[in-house]
Amino acid sequence: MIEIKNLEFSYKKTPVFSDINLSFGDGVGSADNLAKNGGIYGLLGENGVGKTTLLKLICGLLRPVSGTCTLDGQTCHDRLPSMLQRIVFLPDEVALPEMSTPQRYVDELQPFYPAFSQSKFLHLMQELEVDPARRFREMSFGQQKKSIIAATLALGTDYILLDEPTNGLDIPSKAQFRSILSSAADEGKTVIISTHQVRDVENLIDPIVILSHSAVLLNAPVERITQKLLFEYGAEQRDDAFYSEMQPGGYLNVLPNTTGQESQLNIEALFNAVLRNKNTFKELFK
């Protein structure tokens, strides 16, 4: 489990987090995730709130000013080998060795990851339709991204951190990405995705974490969100809505769910509703 307690972080004089408390992989997801202790966490937030910074703190690339960030009890910024074997971070932009190939890339990594699976790597490469023997420099950005996603998932780590993983992927690849990531979650892995492209990961992420400057505005599984909120498509804009959005044919209203009615979660609408009613949502999901 990843546990963040009273975390404070700043870049020189620019504060990013103050007193953040958060945990991942503790079974707060849906019923399925509770059983498997994994889940695909969606880390959402406006530009500059520190989503990437949080991922870097979790994998130990950054050191908190105060507070703690631990992975199964080990302090993340110590970057001990036993911890690093269990976590992988895929940044938004990866500086790949251009002359190398995906196969050579994983060959270099695999001695350090006991759970690495070559067959899984080849299967994922095949599924994503990328040749593992082709040089990175001969690939498009999207193909490079797919190769690196396959390599990341084949390492077999328990925790997978992905920063904007769908950037550069074409439409069919996004669907393939969702499919392979679902498989990873089924294996009990804890995946944390930081993204702006919420539609790419809609119906995939659960639980949802929304960050703002210096606070966690929401950290809840989808089931709980839809218990508390109603996403209603209607002809009129409702006055009691947390958020309303004009759509073709009417309005999408995010309302308090007072009747226990079921509805389909709309992440974009949820995100906007949370940002406009920060304190209300904090209380609602306490």
Add this chain to the structure above:
Amino acid sequence: MRDAFDIRRFLRLVRHDLQLLHPRYSTQGASMLSAVFFPVMMVIFMTLFGDDPELHSSPIYRLLLCLGFPLFHSVTIPYSTISLQQEKGKKNRGIYFALLPASKCEKYWSMFIVSLVVVPAVLVFGSLLLDTLLALFRIGPWQQFAWQVGPLIHPVPYWMPLLVLVLPLVAVAFAIWTATFRSKALAFFGWMMALLLWLGASVGTMFALWGRPAVPQWIPPAILALQLALFALVVFLGRRRLDRMTY
């Protein structure tokens, strides 16, 4: 498996760091081969067109080239080992290195050994081997082995070229290597060390040319002591800096 240091993991890491060079050098092998072949080409050129063929085919001259050029290559060529190691300190490429499951201690010493010991040693060995093969068959200017330095043609001690060129090059390589750690203080001490070696080389030259009275007796040991102290300091600071590096 121990978290602080594990010999099997360390050896895997050294192998991994050496493998990192492979994709570059497989296509730019000319860069590495040039370091090995340059001394031979230089001897041929200088014996044909130089004003003192006897000097330029002498063992000491060839030994100097075989030691100096591969080291010079390590320092100056853009795709040299050191520049590859420096990528580990960069915020983007460095993430891969920082998250590789090995301890910081293992990463530091692997980096040190690969960039400052293994690759330069392989290049020096390659150029000496080539020179030795040519000397074995007594081809052209290669009538003696490069390591048969005496008797000398010119009244210069055989260690002089080593002191004047090779050791300062090693120090410059070391100073450039310190840039990996993104620390101004560390780079400053690294370059101080290189500067002191040049100073030591100058004192050595003065000593060789004009004898002991030209140089106050306390200067050489003082320079040597300072160099050793700086070397230890840079190694220590580099190790500590790597522990605290963020990306």
